[in-house]
Amino acid sequence: MQQDKHNTSHNRGNHPQRLEAKPQDTLDLREFWKTLVRHKRMILVMSGATLALALLFTLGSKNVYRATATLQIERESTKVMNFDFLELSGDIRDTRDFYQTQFELIRSRALAAQVIKDLKLDDKLSSTSPLTSVKQWLGIASKPTEPSALENAFLENLSVEPVKTSRLVLVHYDSSNPEQAAQIANAVVATFQKMNTERRINTTDDAKTYLEASVKESKAKLDESVQRLDTYSKENSIIIVNDKIETTTSLQLNNLAADLQKVEKDLAEKESIYAILSDKTKPMTERVGALQENVAYIQTLLKNLDDLKALNAKAPNANLRKQIRQREDEVEMHINVKRGALPGEIENLKNNKRAFLESEAKAKAAAIQEQEKFIAYGTLRRQVEINQELYQDLFKRLNQVSIAGGIAANNIAIIDDAQVPLKKFKPNLLTNLSFGALLGMLLGISAAFLREFMDDTVKNANELERISQLAILGVVPEVLNNTPSQLAQLTIKEPKSSVAEAFRSLRTAMRFVLRNDNSVVFVTSACAGEGKSTTATNLACAYANAGSRVLLIDADLRNPSLHRTLDVHATTGLADYLQGNIDTSELVQATAFSNLSLIPAGKLPEDPSELLSSPSMKALLATARTEYDHILIDGPPVLGLADALVLASLADTTLIAVRAENTRMAAVTNALKRLRQANASLSGLLLNRVALHRGGSYGYDYSNYYYNDDKQTEAGAAKKGVVTTLRSLKLL
Known part of the structure; x- marks a missing residue:
């Protein structure tokens, strides 16, 4: 059993x-906090060590002074040269690119070499970087003697800081000697202003030389094109009238066109008069209006006719009617005489029109044959115009360059000279300690999470149940x-x-x-x-x-x-x-x-x-x-x-x-x-x-959670407090 x-x-x-615990896929901030708590001793130790190193470094570093000079940098309002192929210094269209270029020019090796030479700083430069200080502590730092090493040491201490929302630039120089810092800062801004002026003058001189050669070459091309145009005009009998190209044929064609227009106008007028005079249905006054001769006499007849008709209307009689017919016959006779002469005039005008049309056709044929001459002449004339415009433009730019070279304006202005600093710039104890504490904390937290990641020991009950x-x-x-x-x-x-x-x-x-x-x-x-x-x-x-x-x-x-x-x-x-x-x-x-x-x-x-x-x-x-x-x-x-x-x-x-x-x-x-x-x-x-x-x-x-014991003595409570305190101190 x-x-x-x-x-x-x-x-x-x-x-x-x-019991299967579902693995957590979401970010759990509590787990992060627990990780920090588990490794707080390591975090505190690393933070303290970094803080101590920052303190030692600050106390052991030499004092550095910063002198500051102020520059005003303006963009050029006008351009000496407006041609892309003549802009030797480049066209900086973006303001940020322009000012960044100026900052880099201030920190250029050429400027550093010039300042070192002017102030004779061959044996007076010293680096203020923390790395150099560490090397000096270790006794492995060497004094710069080569030009490149001197320039590097110079540029390490030089910095440029633009003032926001302005065209002002602060030029800083750091040195362990306050007088040297002010002297070098002033030398930097003065040298930069001088080099900028020289660069502008050199650019103007180069542009002037180039433009003089271009003007000479353009003048020769213009003279050559004018000579070719003149020769061609003489050989082909081309005449310029009111800035228009004319030849004998073109003049003849223009005259024929005017005569033809006049004949067509007269012909249309005669045909219109003949049609009105021939239409007996139209009123006599309208037909008489078409007559162009003896108009006053006919108008008198028409007025007499109207008076007779008015009398006849009041008192009709045979005598008045007879007089009316006589007057009408007389007016009709004048109309018939005029109408009979019009057909001959019309025929003559038609003959003239045919003659003008034939002459015009012959002139147009001749003009077509001369068209190639006009095209060639137009091409030569355009070449002359282009060469003339180019010559005038280059000549104008040459005069502008000559004037600008005489002015030699500068867009760099020194606003404030650097003064001898009275207070040290660095090291800053509070800043270094704050940075050391922050760096140590970051390193400690990083080490804690790295250790947590590398450590696969049992730390989570849910994870242990899930795996086991x-x-x-x-x-x-x-x-x-x-x-x-x-x-x-x-x-x-x-x-x-x-x-x-x-x-x-x-x-x-x-x-x-x-x-x-x-x-x-x-x-x-x-x-x-x-x-x-x-x-x-x-x-x-x-x-x-x-x-x-x-x-x-x-x-x-x-x-x-x-x-x-x-x-x-x-x-x-x-x-x-x-x-x-x-x-x-x-x-x-x-x-x-x-x-x-x-x-x-x-x-x-x-x-x-x-x-x-x-x-x-x-x-x-x-x-x-x-x-x-x-x-x-x-x-x-x-x-x-x-x-x-x-x-x-x-x-x-x-x-x-x-x-x-x-x-x-x-x-x-x-x-x-x-x-x-x-x-x-x-x-x-x-x-x-x-x-x-x-x-x-x-x-x-x-x-x-503790049991409540009424018999617990004060000594026991004190013992618990001591144990808790000792445990906390051990954790720290």
Whole structure:
């Protein structure tokens, strides 16, 4: 029956509850903060070291003085040359490019060499850079003697600072000698102004020489083109009238066009008069109006006719009607005479029109033949005009360049000369210390995160559960300033401590895992030093304190420790029993704690794994099940040894102790892989020695909860305060 219970428990243990924590993909600021808290000692040490170095550097650096001169730089309002191919200095259209060019000219090597030469600074220059100061401390700095080295030392101390929203520029020079700083700053701005003027004059002289040659060449081309045009005009009888090209044919064509227009006008007029005179349906006054001769006489006849018609209308009689007919016949006679002469005139005009058209056609044919002459003449004339415009433009620019060369205006003005500085510019103690503290903090934080990234030890409970696929059954906080024997007995000797509460919680969790008594629990770890023996002892004490009969077996036959932690003196133990040297009556040893018995390891054998896998070990456990409520086995680490795999196969379940921030995650996974390959029943993990005050991500906190004890003395409270203070100082 007892064996059936063992099999049922073992089978149930093969399928432990596995809690899978979903990995966090989002940024967790709390994790960042906890990382900083865990490594705050390193951050503070690095910050302090950097701050100390900044202080030493500041105190050891020599004083540097800065002299400042002020320049006003204006862009040129007018250009001497407006041709792209003549702009020798470049056309800087963008204001930023223009001023940046001026700044670089101030810091040019040519200007530096000129100032060094003028002031004779060959042996008076000294660098003020921090790197040079460090080299001088080390005694490896050499004084610059070569021209390039002198220029480099000069330019290191020279800086240019534009004044925002203005055309002013501040020229700074740094030196350990305040008088030298002012002297060099003034020399720099004066030399820059002088070089700018010389550069403008040289540019004007070069442009003048170029323009003189261009004007001479353009004049020769103009004369040549004029001569060709004149020769061609004479050879082809081309005449210029009112700035228009004319020939004999073109003049004749123009005259014919005028005559033809006049004939066409007269012909149209005659035909119109003939049509009106021939149309008897029109009123007589309209027909008479078309006559151009004897108009006054005819108008008199028409007036007499109108008077007769008026009298006849008042008093009709035959005499008046006779007179009316006579007058009408007389007017009609004049109209017929004029109408009869018009056909001959019209025919003559038509003959003249035909003659003019024929003459015009002949003239147009001749003009077409002369068209090529006009085209050639136009080409020659345009060449003359182009050459003349170019010559005039170049001649105008030459005069402008000559005038500008005489003026020699400068767009650089010195506003303020540099004064001898009265206060040092650097080093600035407050600035250097602030920078050192900030740099040290940044370096410390970077080192902390680098260490965190490179460190794969167990620091997060959720991550440990996710990787191991096992539940964390308990978390034991770290306890300082205790011997191994004291740590092993904390559950009984200090029952109100956070460690005791942690193991009582572990005892409760194991009850839900095992579901029955008389079970065998194997306590191990991935590597040595992770607290497996302390875990086994405190868990046994927790069971014993609850009134259960507990047997603790020290099965670590390579490095036993339980007999020392429980203050048990034994010369024989498990190894002697398995070798058949003693019987069970001499095997079990009583301890100072009630309900807790111990089987020590005994004399260390040569092959522990063979002894642990012997039938005697199985028989011992079977006997222990009948006499004890709980059997706990403290065995060796899993990695590198076969003993742990043998003991795990004999136990109902295996509890793995993991030391926080010490055990590597790879070691845990490798140990679990070996145990699972041996078909061991795994109950879960115990996270041991958790430094909760360091801000770890373990999800448990025992540091802020205490039992209220009315009997707690003031001395105990003072002791707690002292311990807390010492712990804080240690962390710092």
